[in-house]
Amino acid sequence: MQTVKIVVTGPFNAGKTEFIRSVSEIDVVSTERKISAEAEKVKSTTTVAMDFGRITVDDDLVLYLFGTPGQKRFDFMWEILSEGMLGFVVLVDSSRPETFREARTILETFRAYAPTPYVVAANKQDKEDAWDLEDMRVALRLDSKVKFLPVVATDKEKVKKVLLELLYSILAEMEAGGS
Amino acid sequence: MALRGNLRDFTITQLLNLINLAKKTGTLVIEGPGDFAWVAFREGKLAYAQIGREDNSLAAILQRSSKISAAQYRMIKERASNMTDKELGLLLINAGYLNQSDILDSLQQYFIGVVRRLFTWVEGTFRFEADQLPPSGLIPVRIDLENLIIEGARQLREWEQLQEEIPSLDMALKFMDRPGTNLRNINLSVEEWRVVSYVNPKNTMRQIAQATKMNDLEIRRVIYGLLQAGLVEIVRPGGATLTNQRMFPTTNKEEQKSLVNRLINRIRSI
Structure with a gap:
C-alpha cells in the first residue's frame, strides 16, 4: 500500500478540522482539548496535536490529510507534520482579519520547511463579514500567481475544488521540472 | 550558580535587567557569531564596554x-602611548584642553553605544564573571541601566515582530514582477542598496546577510522594509527542486505523475 499526504494548515479557528472532515472517508481522528488561553476562546475546543483524515484512492494508494494544530504554542508540530508532504493548503478565516498576519507567517514557515506547491483558501466566505478575496490577497501579500480560492470548509464541493487545485499545481510543477 | 547561557534563551535586555535588579558587580563576556564583547558593571551600573578589538582607548573615544x-x-598615540586613560585624562584636564565633563560624557556615550550594538546580537553565548572588573588604569563611569533596558525591550519586540514576518533566512528574494511602488520615486538607504544588489533567487537571505556583514536582526529589518515597499518577494532558493523521493513512494517520474492523476480522479469522484 502506497501512501501520500497533504497538510492543511492555518491560524487558530481557521476551519482546518471541518475542512478535512468534509472529504475524509473516516471520522476525522482529532486530538481536541478545551481551550486554555483567554484570547483564543473563540470556540470551546481546539486541535492540539493534529487532525487526521483519509481518502482511499484504490487498492494500492491512500491519501492522508493532516491538519496542523492552530494554536501557536503547538507550532513545534508543524515541521514534523510537513515532512514528506505532497503540498499544503493554508486556510484563512475570511471574517477574522486579525489572523491574516499569522496566516502569512504560517505560509512562510511551511514554504521554508519544504519547497512543495501550495494553495491558499479563504474560508467562511459564506459569512456576512467575510472579506473580499481581492482585499484578502492584498492583506496577505499574496502574489497574483499564488492560487487563492474561496471556500466554505463544511461544503464538500468547495473543499474538493481546493484540493484539486493543489493537485493541479503539483502536476504542473512536475511537468515544468522537465520530466 | 554560574551565570552563563545562550542568547537565544536569555536576551541581552534580560541580562541587563538581571544585573540591574541584583546590583551585580563583574564582567559580562559575550561571544557572538562573528565578534565578542566585554561589558563591566559595578553594583548594577554600567562601568565599561568593549566590542572585539575596537580601539576603545580614551584617545580613540575622544576623537570619535x-x-x-x-x-x-x-x-597622543605617538607621545603618550604608555599612559593609562586616567593619566591621560588628568593631563588633558590640567593642560586645559578638556574638562572632566567632556571626558565622562564621551566615555558614557561610547559605552552606551556599545551596549546598543549588542542589542542586535541574537545568537551567541554569554557568561558573567562575578567581581571581575576592568584594569584600574581606566576611568570609572557609572551609567544607570534603566533607560537602556527600556530601549532593549523595544528592540526585542521589533525582533519578535520581524521573526514573525520573516521566520526563515533560508529562503531567497526576487524582485516583484509588477512592484506596487513607482520605482522612480524610491529612496533606498545604503544598507538597502547593499541588500538589493544581492537580490536573486539563487541567494538565500542568510547568504545575503553574510555577504553584507549584517546580523540576523539587521538583515530582517532591511528585508522587511523592501517587502513592505512591494519591491521584493520571498521565494524558495533557486536550484531547490522538489524532494520527490520523500514526497512520493516511487522515484519514477511517470509513476509519480500517474499517482497524482489517480488522486485527481479520486477526489473528483467523492
Missing part, C-alpha cells in the same frame, strides 16, 4: 566624539 582632532589623536 570630536573632542580632539585626528592630528591630536595621532600625537
Whole structure:
C-alpha cells in the first residue's frame, strides 16, 4: 500500500478540522482539548496535536490529510507534520482579519520547511463579514500567481475544488521540472 | 550558580535587567557569531564596554566624539602611548584642553553605544564573571541601566515582530514582477542598496546577510522594509527542486505523475 499526504494548515479557528472532515472517508481522528488561553476562546475546543483524515484512492494508494494544530504554542508540530508532504493548503478565516498576519507567517514557515506547491483558501466566505478575496490577497501579500480560492470548509464541493487545485499545481510543477 | 547561557534563551535586555535588579558587580563576556564583547558593571551600573578589538582607548573615544582632532589623536598615540586613560585624562584636564565633563560624557556615550550594538546580537553565548572588573588604569563611569533596558525591550519586540514576518533566512528574494511602488520615486538607504544588489533567487537571505556583514536582526529589518515597499518577494532558493523521493513512494517520474492523476480522479469522484 502506497501512501501520500497533504497538510492543511492555518491560524487558530481557521476551519482546518471541518475542512478535512468534509472529504475524509473516516471520522476525522482529532486530538481536541478545551481551550486554555483567554484570547483564543473563540470556540470551546481546539486541535492540539493534529487532525487526521483519509481518502482511499484504490487498492494500492491512500491519501492522508493532516491538519496542523492552530494554536501557536503547538507550532513545534508543524515541521514534523510537513515532512514528506505532497503540498499544503493554508486556510484563512475570511471574517477574522486579525489572523491574516499569522496566516502569512504560517505560509512562510511551511514554504521554508519544504519547497512543495501550495494553495491558499479563504474560508467562511459564506459569512456576512467575510472579506473580499481581492482585499484578502492584498492583506496577505499574496502574489497574483499564488492560487487563492474561496471556500466554505463544511461544503464538500468547495473543499474538493481546493484540493484539486493543489493537485493541479503539483502536476504542473512536475511537468515544468522537465520530466 | 554560574551565570552563563545562550542568547537565544536569555536576551541581552534580560541580562541587563538581571544585573540591574541584583546590583551585580563583574564582567559580562559575550561571544557572538562573528565578534565578542566585554561589558563591566559595578553594583548594577554600567562601568565599561568593549566590542572585539575596537580601539576603545580614551584617545580613540575622544576623537570619535570630536573632542580632539585626528592630528591630536595621532600625537597622543605617538607621545603618550604608555599612559593609562586616567593619566591621560588628568593631563588633558590640567593642560586645559578638556574638562572632566567632556571626558565622562564621551566615555558614557561610547559605552552606551556599545551596549546598543549588542542589542542586535541574537545568537551567541554569554557568561558573567562575578567581581571581575576592568584594569584600574581606566576611568570609572557609572551609567544607570534603566533607560537602556527600556530601549532593549523595544528592540526585542521589533525582533519578535520581524521573526514573525520573516521566520526563515533560508529562503531567497526576487524582485516583484509588477512592484506596487513607482520605482522612480524610491529612496533606498545604503544598507538597502547593499541588500538589493544581492537580490536573486539563487541567494538565500542568510547568504545575503553574510555577504553584507549584517546580523540576523539587521538583515530582517532591511528585508522587511523592501517587502513592505512591494519591491521584493520571498521565494524558495533557486536550484531547490522538489524532494520527490520523500514526497512520493516511487522515484519514477511517470509513476509519480500517474499517482497524482489517480488522486485527481479520486477526489473528483467523492
